[in-house]
Amino acid sequence: MGRVLHQRLAQLSLEWHCPAKVEQLTPIAGGHHLQLSDGSQLTAGLTVLADGGRSGLKEQLGISSRRESYEQTALIAHVGVSQPHNGVAYERFTEQGPMALLPLPGQAMELIWTHPSGREKARMALPEREFLLQLQQAFGDRAGRFTQIGARHAYPLSLVTAEEPVRPGLAVLGNAAHALHPVAGQGFNLALRGVMDLVEALEQGELAKRPLGDMVTLQAFEKQRARDRANVIRFSDGLVRLFGHSFPLLPHARAAGLIGLNLVGPLRRGLARRAMGLER
Incomplete structure (x- = not known):
């Protein structure tokens, strides 16, 4: 997937700064100022913060997380x-x-x-x-x-969610926005859907002639993300709790449920489509 992504990016008119990392991210009027490790300085109308679960930039901006x-x-x-x-x-x-x-x-x-x-x-x-x-x-x-x-x-x-997924000129994505339990492998799918929803929101904002980092656009994006994020957290967190208890007879009930899910094709396929984000 990484190879395909880089092949596509090479076809676009982009300015690359690689290898480099953002050392300082400062809010300014109309966006953010970025200081890079290679000495470059950038100004962005919209900054997408996707630097992982141990996001130093998120902390630098004072965005707290629920843990x-x-x-x-x-x-x-x-x-x-x-x-x-x-x-x-x-x-x-x-x-x-x-x-x-x-x-x-x-x-x-x-x-x-x-x-x-x-x-x-x-x-x-x-x-x-x-x-x-x-x-x-x-x-x-x-x-x-x-x-x-x-x-x-x-x-x-830990279950970690950012308190402020959007700010004027800023969108927090991926593990910087939410870190889930690895059960059911939903973190990566959730991150990909976040990218898709942001692209869709930006396209709608462009049609409405709004600036790139406008809060109307970003709030529409976050409204869509909040529903999806809550559903996935409820599902994955519920699995952790369900399989984390060892009350009498509960293991047998869990096993029967999994066997039943495997035998009922439509239910199994529906759950798989929902987990992949093909249905929401």
């Missing part, structure tokens, strides 16, 4: 598998939390293994052979045999 810890930590690593994955991603819900495998080039996948915070430390320290054995036992053989493990990283999981 709710899940008391869980994601162990992330690349793993080798014994058979081709054919582009298929997997997710399993375990007693400790969800675990997912995402396809990478070749016979490799990215592992996201959720643990109650603190319990991941023992697995982080395991020798490779013992780690792979525990991973195989926890995940099963749907993806084949796990053959090797790359560098392991651990990240605490």
Whole structure:
């Protein structure tokens, strides 16, 4: 996807500043002033702030975030598998939390293994052979045999949402606007829809002859985003809560629900289309 994006950008009349990063972002009349690490200075009528979950620029502008810890930590690593994955991603819900495998080039996948915070430390320290054995036992053989493990990283999981997704001349997108639990993999889809909605709002603003960073345009964009964001957070947060409890009989009810979802084609496809953002 990155390669396709860069190929398309190369066809457009754009001024690139790469490699460079924004070191200072200052509000001015009609937009923002940007000081770049390569010494360049820019003035923008609209700045799109998409510098990730640990957004230093968001903090620099005084945009606070609501944060709710899940008391869980994601162990992330690349793993080798014994058979081709054919582009298929997997997710399993375990007693400790969800675990997912995402396809990478070749016979490799990215592992996201959720643990109650603190319990991941023992697995982080395991020798490779013992780690792979525990991973195989926890995940099963749907993806084949796990053959090797790359560098392991651990990240605490929280639900984070920006208090001010828009300001005059500013739109906050992606993980800078919202960081979700990785369950169901909705963060990236939500970010892509944010880009689509911003483009649509800017096109409508241009037709109405409004300035690029006009608040009428940006508030229309945020109104659309707020509905989508709330629905996705409700869905992903609900999954975390549902699979985070171990009340008697609840695991059996969860298993029955997942089996039923898999068997009922229209329901399964409808849920998939909604998760991909094809329906809202």
